[in-house]
Amino acid sequence: MDGDNMKHCLIVGKPNVGKTSFFLNFASYLGVYTCKLTFRDNRGEIIQKEYLIDIAKKNLISSSPFKTMDIIEINLSVPVYKGMQSFVLLDSSGLIDGTSDSHDIRSSMTATIKALQNTDMVLHMMDASSIFSKEINSISLIDDQINKYCRCKSLYCILASKMDKEESERGYQLLKNKYPTSYIIPVSSVSERGFKEVKFFVGRNL
Ligand SMILES: Nc1nc2c(ncn2[C@@H]2O[C@H](COP(=O)(O)OP(=O)(O)O)[C@@H](O)[C@H]2O)c(=O)[nH]1
Ligand SMILES: [Mg+2]
Structure with missing residues (x-):
């Protein structure tokens, strides 16, 4: 099937929030066992690889x-009103505040921003478990910027990730206070919490 005619749904957020874990576990939840992945590098070059989901997880998820x-x-x-509807789910490499010394990271961030401009739907992931720590994952400027840019432009929801962790409930409450007009789905790639809600969110908007 020609991917260019299908709606695109992009997962975006800071590094390490759990984007790739969600991308693969959600595919698995939707019944995918072997996955054909298309890798598009920052020069626009395309490589296709076929993996068993479990192998893809081993290769692509990292701390x-x-x-x-x-x-x-x-x-x-995903199921829609009558039958099933195809779409393209995209995993991005992550955005950080400011810029990076690494040329590769800078160009991968540029690719992510371009994908953000062209996508039909955005799943903006924030790690609910580390919002109260001062680590890289706490809410930062880039999350505010993604939220401002997307909430008026495209179909948008926030995924509060890693909800299986004890500290996450507080982080989720903080996200609700900070982004009161955005739809926020608490998710966990460990327990599949929120996967059904994401499936309906995507299906409703195709
Ligand atoms: N407890 C928990 N850990 C997670 C979850 N999702 C991802 N992780 C861990 O967070 C780290 C980063 O995950 P990854 O998916 O590579 O994040 P990405 O950089 O946003 O793509 C890895 O160590 C994962 O095992 C989750 O739902 N729960
Ligand atoms: Mg990743």
Whole structure:
């Protein structure tokens, strides 16, 4: 099927918030067992790879930020009013405040921003478990900027991630106070919490 005619749904957020974990676990939740992934690097070059989901998880999920610099695409389908509807889910490499000394990180951020301009739908992920710590994952300027840019421009919701962790409930409450006009779905790639809500959000907007 021609991916260019399908609606695009982009996962965006800071490094390490759990974007790739959600991308692959959500695909698995929608019944995907072997996945065909399309990697688009910052020069626009495309590589396709076929993985078992579990192998893809081993290769692509990492606790070190900027594990992949590419935009990764997968074709999925969700139930809509009658039957199923296909769409393209995109995983991005992450945005950070300010700029980076690394040329590769700078160009992967440029690719993410371009994808943000062209997408139909945005899932903006923030790590609810680390909002109260002073680490890299706490809410920052870039999250405010993504929220401001997207909430008036495209179909948009916030995913409060890592809700299986104890500290996350407080972080989720803080996100609700900070972004009262945005739809926020609490999710966990460990427990699949929120996956059903994301499926309906996407299906409703295709
Ligand atoms: N407890 C918990 N850890 C998670 C969850 N999602 C991701 N992680 C961990 O967070 C780290 C970063 O995950 P990754 O998906 O690579 O984040 P990305 O950089 O945003 O793509 C990894 O160590 C994951 O195992 C989650 O829902 N719950
Ligand atoms: Mg990632």
